[in-house]
Amino acid sequence: MLYARVAVKYPGKEGILTYSQGEFELQTGDLVSVPLGRRETQGCVLEANLAHEQVQKEIEGFKIKDVVELFDRDLSLSVSEISLYRWMAKYYHYNLGMIIFESLPKILKRPRKIELQRGEGRALEHQMSSLQQAAYDSISKRGDHFDRYYIHGVTGSGKTLIYLNLIRDTLSKGKSVLFLLPEINLTPQFTETFLNFVDCPVLAYHSGVSNSEKFTIWKKLKEADGPVIVMGVRSSVFLPMKDLGLVVVDEEHDNSFKQSDRCPYNGRDVAIKKAQIANCPVILGSATPSVENYHAFKQTDRYFTLKERVAGSFPEIELLDARRGGRKITEGELDIWPFEQKSIDLIQGALDSGEQVLVFVNRLGFANYVQCRSCGHKFEDPNTGVALRYFKNRNVLSSAHSEYEIPMPEMCPDCGNMSLLQKGYGTERLQEVLEARFSDRRIDRFDRDEIKNLDQLKDKLDRFHSGDIDILVGTQMLSKGHNFSKVNLVLILGVDSMMNFPDFRAIEKTYQTITQILGRAGRYSKKAKVAIQTLVPENGIFHTIKEHSFDGFYEDEMQIREFAEFPPYSKLAVIHFSSRFREKVVQNSMAVARALEDFISKNSLDVQVLGPAPASIEKRANQYTWTILLKGKNVNHLHGLLNFFESQYIRVSGISYKIDVDPYHTL
Known part of the structure; x- marks a missing residue:
């Protein structure tokens, strides 16, 4: 009998489980269906064809179940894909199986066929300026191995032309390109640009693409026998790309690259790791670099500035x-x-x-909140306690943080006064x-x-x-x-x-x-x-x-930042605790903070524990959330502390936790 270790889609510490291969001849990277308790779930094979003596200690005393189903082998993950997911699981302290299956398109039996758009490959008519040419020459001459470059150019300075020339060079060598954008609303103009000036398939990947189309794109990339451009938002970083030759992250500063739900990864940073695994260059670009990247690149020879607009003038x-x-x-x-x-x-x-x-x-909206002129009653979201915004066109009060919405009241529910004051303003006003x-x-x-x-x-x-x-x-x-x-x-x-x-x-x-x-x-x-x-x-x-x-x-x-010891002069992580019961979550988070401080003291770690404190929106979806902020100059100490927390934390019924490394918001 042969065995396999499988990363299971299961939101717990025990994310890697051992199964008997049963009738299947499995390989590393295969996607499978496996039993988990009384149900079935998905999994990714990390190791296959293991003999009994190789797994004896971990299976002793357990009844080992068989793998139920092997999905189309065309979908199997490559070694480099698994490496990327393993890095994410370790860095973001998140279950490996969950990351894999939250990142992949939904596996479908009969996906709808799509036609791939192919670029026309027109000649570039516009000339690069001396600054553009210098940046292009410096990057292109350094070879195709992994390195990071930054193009800091004012709006309208022509960063796209540099990208386009480097992209065309990469494609000419038979290698593919990943081009990341922060938001869906930028994709139409870049789609038009690429379709005009490159000679290969151009695949757009974002929330406007259906599940069926995403699955088909995934399969086509697995089968691809030539260079392609994948252009999309943060989730496109997970698409399987053969012979990846260049990664570009435009508007790298944008917080849309950071996922807030599920695994809180940063698509920009995952893209850099993807380039490192593929041993290809990665280019970051922005008119307004993140402070952390400005600090990291400013004094290097991989930082290029474009201070003048190609056309027009500064307003x-x-x-x-x-x-x-x-x-x-x-x-x-x-x-x-x-x-x-x-x-x-x-x-x-x-x-x-x-x-x-x-x-x-x-x-x-029309107004930030509505309040009774007589008694002062505020209309709030019962799920979060945050004021409801008024949308005049729809005549509703709507929450910014949940699905809660009510018709605009005609009178105050507390005192019956019919004069309601609208405060603040938004786009509708x-x-x-x-x-x-x-x-x-x-x-x-x-x-x-x-x-x-x-x-x-x-x-x-x-x-x-x-x-x-x-x-x-x-x-x-x-x-x-x-x-x-x-x-x-x-x-x-x-x-x-x-x-x-x-x-x-x-x-x-x-x-x-x-x-x-x-x-x-x-x-x-x-x-x-x-x-x-x-x-x-x-x-x-x-x-x-x-x-x-x-x-x-x-x-x-x-x-x-240096005086306050905030990034880039430190690294941050947040642990969020949530529960329906406020007192319970407060007591639990306080106990964790004390345990962390004790571990820091005993091991002389360069990490500060700040909090616990209520989240900026303490109550959301009937759950109270309190947070502990960790701040440290030594990144290894910070991750060591998080590892200690995960290994020692005893789950309490009714309380969940979530770790956010490199958070954009600290409350």
Whole structure:
């Protein structure tokens, strides 16, 4: 009898189990169905054809069950794929079998056939600038082995042209390319670019692709006998690519690369590991690098800067002081709130000149919350305790953190008062004000409430490009990568709330968002303006943005990070504990914190334990969550502490935990 060790799709520590191979001749990487208790689940074979003496100790005293089914061997994982998943399981402290089957497309018996799009391979007509050429030459001359490169280029500086030349070189050698983007809304323009200028199949992979199409793409890549380009969001990093020759991660700073549910991996960092396993170069690019990568690359010869735009010019930055200085708001100002009169005048001027306008705000909806004017009652999500947002168009109060939604009440449920106060604002409120003020113009929204799929996204962008929309009100999803020829005015609202968010990355994220938004103006003109409404125009972040100081923000931010010992001067991990019972989860997390501190003391580890503390949204989906933040300068000490926790933690009924390494949010 032969045995196999199998990574089982099972959310517990005991993720690797031993089975009898039964009637099957198994190989490492085979995907199988195996019994688990009274049910069946999926598994991946890690070792096969083991003799009894090789597994004797681990199976002694157990009744060993047989593998039930072997899936199509065309789907089996390669050694390099398994290596990537093993690294993830170790680094992110997550069950190996769960990672594998959460990352793979759903296995289907009869997938729908799809036609692959193939690029036309046209000649490149545009010439590289001296800075572009220098970056391209330096990267291309260093060979095809693994190394990391960074292209830090202002918006409109031509990073894509460098990518495209390196991609074409890679394809000419018969090797494939993985091109990662942070969000689905960037895929249409890159799809068009690749289909024009490369001569190979181009596969797009994102949430707009059906399960059947994903499964077919997976199978076709397994069978591929030539180079391909895979372009997609973070999950495309798991697709099986033969002869991988280049990995590109565009907009590497974007937090969309970080998965929040299930295994909280960062697609950018997994892509770097994938390139290392494939022994091929990886290129990271952004106009606004993450502070950690700026620190890592700045002083190296693998960091390339593009400080000038290829076409157009940098927009003028104007700060609009929104402070009232104690004076009362006039009736006319109330009509246009939250806009300042100066903002309305700028919009009018742009429209009169035949131009289009972009208006940004970082919130959806009409109002941030609704409150009774009489007794002060707030309408909250019962699952989270967070205020409900008001959506006027649908006349509902809706939660940002659960599926909870109710019709807009006509009166206060506590006191019966019929006067309900709407506070704050979002995209819907801005659209209504603009429609009232510019009634002869076409105003539309670009946010996740309006756009639910890729077709809607393409339609909205096409209408704006064609001039069918005069003013587009959008959230951050419109700030990334889009080029608009008739936009020379961009108005930004709501930055103060971004800067005041209780997170050490708040200023960095604000800087990145504003700088990315600046990139939407002035690409085709010498005269463009970005106006920012703010209550704190003297904040230093605006100085670096206004002066287009390429390194100014990072130099200031690095000093603060070093003083506070936050990344890149330390590594972070968070342990989240959740339970329906608040007292239970508080007591458990406090006990764990004490045990961790004791282990640190006995082993002289360079790690701090901060907390436990309630999560920023303590109650979600009827579960209370408390967190312990771990901060250490020595990454091995940090992982050693997490290993100790996992090995010693005794699971308590009704309490679950989750580890997040390199978290984007610490609360």
